[in-house]
Amino acid sequence: MATVRLMTDAEADAIPAVKAVFDDIRETRGTNFINNIWRALARDPETLKRTWSQVKSVMAVPGALDPKTREMIYIAVSAANACSYCVHSHTAAARAKGMTDAEHGELLQIIGLASMTNALVTSLQVPVDPEFEATQ
Known part of the structure; x- marks a missing residue:
């Protein structure tokens, strides 16, 4: 069980910083699926943004x-x-x-x-x- 409640899409859509990261994840991966790690990290939008930026810069570039x-x-x-x-x-x-x-x-x-x-x-x-x- 997670130590934080996982953020729903409706909750994410209400927080512009989280929505922007979720949208980028979807666009980068070509899917509408958002992994639970991102939903957990969304409780701290700065950590979400920083972590996604690092993952994207290593795992999603040539x-x-x-x-x-x-x-x-x-x-x-x-x-x-x-x-x-x-x-x-x-x-x-x-x-x-x-x-x-x-x-x-x-x-x-x-x-x-x-x-x-x-x-x-x-x-x-x-x-x-x-x-x-x-x-x-």
Whole structure:
């Protein structure tokens, strides 16, 4: 259960700052659907606007990574951070962008492997090899 009441479309329409963000989300994504995260954040219009602006600037613009890859990275980070909502929403988004069952399966294998080896290296406090240090 959310810690705030999710904002309805009627409520959003009555607050110009929220309506503007909701309209931009719909236009950017080409859908009338507004995710619950945006409905929760709408209770604080400045946080809603700032968060949407950041998400849009990374996830909804052309770049070196294709949209499906971006969504798959978001799934991995969300799994590492134990964000169930984000795992679900970005898995749906990745599937909508063409992620196959085979790709999802490999992604889950990589997430599991990285989690295991991260825990081992952290618990052993293995020093970073000098060859891996960034050079200027």
